[in-house]
Amino acid sequence: MPKTYSLAIHGGAGTIMRSEMAADKEEAHRQALLKALKAGEIILRAGGSALDAVEAAVCSLEDCEYFNAGKGAVFTHDGTHEMDASIMCGRRVDAGAAAMVKGVKNPISLARRILDVSEHVMLCGPGARMFAREQGLEEAGPDYFYSEYRFQQLQEARARGRAQLDHSQKYGTVGAVACDRQGHLAAATSTGGLTNKKYGRIGDSPIIGAGTYANDLTCAVSCTGYGEYFLRGVVAYDLSCLMEYRGMSLEEAAHHAIHHRQLALGGDGGLIAVDANGNIALPFNSEGMYRAWVKEGEEARVGIYKE
Amino acid sequence: MPKTYSLAIHGGAGTIMRSEMAADKEEAHRQALLKALKAGEIILRAGGSALDAVEAAVCSLEDCEYFNAGKGAVFTHDGTHEMDASIMCGRRVDAGAAAMVKGVKNPISLARRILDVSEHVMLCGPGARMFAREQGLEEAGPDYFYSEYRFQQLQEARARGRAQLDHSQKYGTVGAVACDRQGHLAAATSTGGLTNKKYGRIGDSPIIGAGTYANDLTCAVSCTGYGEYFLRGVVAYDLSCLMEYRGMSLEEAAHHAIHHRQLALGGDGGLIAVDANGNIALPFNSEGMYRAWVKEGEEARVGIYKE
Numbered sequence: 341m342p343k344t345y346s347l348a349i350h351g352g353a354g355t356i357m358r359s360e361m362a363a364d365k366e367e368a369h370r371q372a373l374l375k376a377l378k379a380g381e382i383i384l385r386a387g388g389s390a391l392d393a394v395e396a397a398v399c400s401l402e403d404c405e406y407f408n409a410g411k412g413a414v415f416t417h418d419g420t421h422e423m424d425a426s427i428m429c430g431r432r433v434d435a436g437a438a439a440m441v442k443g444v445k446n447p448i449s450l451a452r453r454i455l456d457v458s459e460h461v462m463l464c465g466p467g468a469r470m471f472a473r474e475q476g477l478e479e480a481g482p483d484y485f486y487s488e489y490r491f492q493q494l495q496e497a498r499a500r501g502r503a504q505l506d507h508s509q510k511y512g513t514v515g516a517v518a519c520d521r522q523g524h525l526a527a528a529t530s531t532g533g534l535t536n537k538k539y540g541r542i543g544d545s546p547i548i549g550a551g552t553y554a555n556d557l558t559c560a561v562s563c564t565g566y567g568e569y570f571l572r573g574v575v576a577y578d579l580s581c582l583m584e585y586r587g588m589s590l591e592e593a594a595h596h597a598i599h600h601r602q603l604a605l606g607g608d609g610g611l612i613a614v615d616a617n618g619n620i621a622l623p624f625n626s627e628g629m630y631r632a633w634v635k636e637g638e639e640a641r642v643g644i645y646k647e
Numbered sequence: 648m649p650k651t652y653s654l655a656i657h658g659g660a661g662t663i664m665r666s667e668m669a670a671d672k673e674e675a676h677r678q679a680l681l682k683a684l685k686a687g688e689i690i691l692r693a694g695g696s697a698l699d700a701v702e703a704a705v706c707s708l709e710d711c712e713y714f715n716a717g718k719g720a721v722f723t724h725d726g727t728h729e730m731d732a733s734i735m736c737g738r739r740v741d742a743g744a745a746a747m748v749k750g751v752k753n754p755i756s757l758a759r760r761i762l763d764v765s766e767h768v769m770l771c772g773p774g775a776r777m778f779a780r781e782q783g784l785e786e787a788g789p790d791y792f793y794s795e796y797r798f799q800q801l802q803e804a805r806a807r808g809r810a811q812l813d814h815s816q817k818y819g820t821v822g823a824v825a826c827d828r829q830g831h832l833a834a835a836t837s838t839g840g841l842t843n844k845k846y847g848r849i850g851d852s853p854i855i856g857a858g859t860y861a862n863d864l865t866c867a868v869s870c871t872g873y874g875e876y877f878l879r880g881v882v883a884y885d886l887s888c889l890m891e892y893r894g895m896s897l898e899e900a901a902h903h904a905i906h907h908r909q910l911a912l913g914g915d916g917g918l919i920a921v922d923a924n925g926n927i928a929l930p931f932n933s934e935g936m937y938r939a940w941v942k943e944g945e946e947a948r949v950g951i952y953k954e
Contacts, residue, residue, distance in 0.1 A: 433879055433880075433912065434879055435878065435879055439746075439771060439849070440771055440772060458846070459875070460846070460848045460875060461874075461875045461878045461879065462848065462849040462850075462854075462878065463846045463847050463848055463849070464746060464747055464771060464772065464847035464848075464849050465747060465771065465772045465847045466847065467845060467846035467847025467848070468846060468847050470845075470846060471846040538774060538777075539765070539767070539770045539774035539775060539777060539778040540770050540771035540772045540773065540774025540775050541767045541769065541770055541771075541774070542746070542769040542770070542771050543769075547769075547854060547855075547856070548854075548857070548878050548879065548881065549854070549856040549857060549878075549881035549884060550855070550856060553881070567768075568766070568767060568768045571742065571768045571769065571855050571856075572740055572741055572742055572768065572855065573740075574855065574856035574860070574881065574884040577856060577881040577884055577885070577888075578884070578888070581884075581885070581888035581892055582892060585888055585889060585892035585893040586892040586893070605740065
């Protein structure tokens with residue numbers, strides 16, 4: 341018997357205050373989230389795979405300048421854009437990840453190609469770019485990634501002399517998790533990293549187990565937050581282990597991972613997760629998290645702040 | 648009451664056959680393993696930290712041309728050496744990792760410096776090299792890493808037109824895990840990756856949770872094997888979760904991670920692990936694994952094949 345699908349996306353977590361958000365800006369973010377959700381839902385409604393759905397949803401978020409991934413990626417210290425992305429298929433328990441990639445329009449599609457075509461899981465830097473080119477993925481130059489807003493953020497960060505999160509305390513990573521009608525799960529995460537980042541810093545987004553994990557037996561997870569804490573906590577796989585080894589429900593495990601484990605380490609952020617029964621969890625311990633979610637037969641919903 | 652220390656190291660796993668190993672070569676490997684073990688044990692015996700001990704042991708293995716890490720690192724497709732390393736402190740549950748690093752004599756000391764000094768967990772490529780230089784870490788040129796033996800391996804791999812494991816089916820990663828007299832744990836892993844590797848491929852060695860993990864509450868783990876399977880299995884953290892969430896002993900969890908989880912995925916390799924009670928586990932599902940281990944008050948032991 342076919343199951344019902346479910347899909348959740350995020351556009352980053354952090355200090356997102358209702359009091360500081362202009363009404364038109366808030367509405368624009370809501371519409372962008374709904375558009376990305378729809379891009380994934382169309383695939384699931386047509387009987388497509390969770391893997392295709394999360395890739396499509398994240399591509400939509402990458403193409404939107406509001407979020408720190410793809411087109412909206414922040415500037416590095418050197419004034420370039422270095423992006424990280426990963427995707428995991430819960431059916432095959434297999435993954436693809438790309439780190440420190442420049443000039444690729446949709447890093448999540450590069451991660452997908454690594455999953456599908458490469459014998460490797462993770463490719464990095466100029467080598468990953470070369471693989472993207474051989475695979476015919478769309479490239480994009482500095483003009484595509486440039487925005488006055490991000491450039492100002494870089495100047496401010498440089499003036500303070502340190503790497504910083506997108507928009508002070510906002511972690512602009514994007515991600516998607518889905519369960520399709522066959523009960524297969526998938527997760528995807530994509531980011532531009534930290535404004536003014538140096539030394540080739542990599543966060544949790546391209547790391548399988550930390551920022552992204554999917555396994556049909558348990559759940560699909562995409563994280564957003566201060567990457568270093570999610571790396572130390574191996575957060576995405578921790579959630580899966582809490583379900584598999586301790587028997588927690590998705591809701592319990594997601595709550596525990598964010599509100600107990602991450603808070604104990606000092607980590608700030610959130611995650612989105614689905615299980616094979618279509619349950620959705622969207623916990624965060626920051627002020628807000630851009631998010632949208634839908635279950636088959638139900639209305640799509642959008643959230644930004646704590647409800 | 649102070650605990651007794653324990654230390655284990657590995658020099659890679661794979662198809663290491665007694666029938667194909669010359670007696671003098673075998674003895675040279677045994678001596679190199681004992682030397683590295685001693686480099687770590689001296690620190691533990693003097694009351695030093697597990698973190699210092701695993702760094703010292705891995706430095707010794709990196710300085711030995713027999714193993715695929717540091718001086719003995721294999722050649723990439725482009726005829727260079729790109730090395731990955733990671734280290735984790737079980738007391739702080741904090742880590743440092745360096746990926747795709749060229750020209751640094753001891754990548755594990757770079758990982759240690761990232762742990763101690765950087766606000767980040769993972770640095771990669773030229774940026775990581777720049778950080779190493781700013782920190783005054785010893786550099787080494789192509790001559791230092793060159794060996795006729797490794798160069799021949801590259802020619803053979805190029806002729807076959809694919810990336811391959813060190814010495815056909817030998818995974819020459821090195822690693823160390825330790826428990827010190829204060830009951831603190833640490834783990835370290837270092838590798839030269841795959842001979843003839845392209846596209847900036849990164850395996851499990853620099854990935855916290857996959858190749859390396861340490862937490863005083865559970866265990867310290869360093870993995871060796873076909874990296875892609877260890878990435879997909881998030882093996883090092885899986886072992887920790889089997890202990891924390893399922894209540895397995897170190898021995899049970901290590902056995903389960905290698906002989907059930909990894910075999911189910913198709914992954915070949917092994918790991919070394921210690922817990923805070925000084926227990927040591929050294930499971931592998933390949934033909935052999937270069938390994939040595941010692942507990943306070945006991946004789947040091949060395950193994951290569953299945954016993």
